[in-house]
Amino acid sequence: MTLKINRLCVSFGNNVILNNMSIPEIYPGEMVSLIGKNGAGKSTVLKQITKRIRLDTQSVLFAGKPLALDDIGYLPQDHRVAANITVLELLITTMHVGSNSLFTKANSAEKVLALLESIGIMSLANKICAELSGGESQMVGLAQAVINTPKVLVLDEPTAALDMHNQFKLLEFVKCYTKHNNACAIMVMHDLNLAIQYSHKVAALHNCELFAYGEPRHIIDWQLIQNIFNVNSQIIQLDDYPIIAARL
Numbered sequence: 092m093t094l095k096i097n098r099l100c101v102s103f104g105n106n107v108i109l110n111n112m113s114i115p116e117i118y119p120g121e122m123v124s125l126i127g128k129n130g131a132g133k134s135t136v137l138k139q140i141t142k143r144i145r146l147d148t149q150s151v152l153f154a155g156k157p158l159a160l161d162d163i164g165y166l167p168q169d170h171r172v173a174a175n176i177t178v179l180e181l182l183i184t185t186m187h188v189g190s191n192s193l194f195t196k197a198n199s200a201e202k203v204l205a206l207l208e209s210i211g212i213m214s215l216a217n218k219i220c221a222e223l224s225g226g227e228s229q230m231v232g233l234a235q236a237v238i239n240t241p242k243v244l245v246l247d248e249p250t251a252a253l254d255m256h257n258q259f260k261l262l263e264f265v266k267c268y269t270k271h272n273n274a275c276a277i278m279v280m281h282d283l284n285l286a287i288q289y290s291h292k293v294a295a296l297h298n299c300e301l302f303a304y305g306e307p308r309h310i311i312d313w314q315l316i317q318n319i320f321n322v323n324s325q326i327i328q329l330d331d332y333p334i335i336a337a338r339l
């Protein structure tokens with residue numbers, strides 16, 4: 092079951108944001124990063140996938156059909172839950188409990204705790220959602236996004252509010268999740284070094300179009316960084332990983 096973004100057109104008034112933008116098929120188990128400068132339309136692509144906007148309803152297909160909301164787990168930019176309930180209560184509420192679900196009311200707390208453990212945020216279980224820090228909220232948002240085991244994970248700058256350790260923790264979890272559940276992930280990433288390390292493919296948006304697409308090591312070089320971000324850079328090899336060093 093592949094995810095396909097096909098000839099996506101989005102305009103706000105006279106302002107064209109995406110012009111017939113297509114991304115090749117994204118396969119189960121794949122993590123794909125959207126990169127591009129501020130305002131390039133990355134979040135707009137994710138909002139179109141998650142149906143937060145419905146400007147072009149035919150362009151996002153999953154297994155050849157329009158993508159259903161039940162198939163999507165979404166972590167928006169700056170995720171916050173202002174509720175006066177605990178993280179455990181929030182996640183039990185988010186879970187699809189019922190006759191069609193794997194979960195029953197009796198085992199739902201157990202399942203939530205197992206999920207928190209696997210993300211590495213068990214210590215947040217009894218914290219009040221409204222009192223979480225920005226980074227803690229983001230990690231809880233990831234748990235919310237995956238709790239119903241969606242086949243498509245949509246993550247908007249998932250590492251933006253996180254310290255270095257939690258950035259790796261979140262991306263390692265997404266890597267395991269996609270692999271074990273045969274799910275795909277499409278995420279907006281500003282940190283190109285993390286995008287290189289954690290993406291099977293990178294989609295670079297520029298001038299309303301897909302400027303480049305492919306394996307990160309094949310498409311991210313000083314020229315692409317110069318063209319898109321107008322920044323000088325050098326790629327250094329560190330333990331066989333390319334690391335970008337950049338300056339104006």
Ligand SMILES: Nc1ncnc2c1ncn2[C@@H]1O[C@H](COP(=O)(O)OP(=O)(O)OP(=O)(O)O)[C@@H](O)[C@H]1O
Pocket residue numbers: 103108127128129130131132133134135136
């Ligand atoms: N609802 C809206 N009405 C009008 N213009 C909008 C709307 N949503 C987004 N835009 C415009 O569309 C463009 C793309 O926005 P988008 O949020 O997709 O960019 P982005 O690539 O995610 O940027 P960033 O890296 O800054 O988060 C921006 O110029 C923005 O002002």
